[in-house]
Amino acid sequence: MISIQQLIKQKVLVLLSISILLISFYIFFPLLLSNIISEQHSMYLPLAWGYVFFLFVLTWGIGLFYASYMKSIDRKLTKYKQAKD
Structure with missing residues (x-):
């Protein structure tokens, strides 16, 4: 059974990876693109x-x-809460 702490760690890991992906494509990729375009x-x-x-x-x-x-x-x-009750 997965504990709540493990679920929170998974959620934070996914949010962090998505944030890094978005920052790289919304900020760093346009800088690279502007060098190619110039x-x-x-x-x-x-x-x-x-x-x-x-x-x-x-x-x-x-x-x-x-x-x-x-x-x-x-x-x-919800499965965790049902199993706990």
Whole structure:
């Protein structure tokens, strides 16, 4: 049986990894992209559209993953509470 402390550690680990992923793609990747774009002016528009599309898919994907993961954590918590009672 998984304890509440282990569930909290799993939740914190997932939140930390998602935060690192989002920070890297929302902050550091545009800096890298701006360096590439400054060297190749002809690729400005396709790279910008590709980046925007990728961020859209990434945001939805992370949101869906987080929602499903939290549902599984909630199920585990309810099982833990039922087993404790």
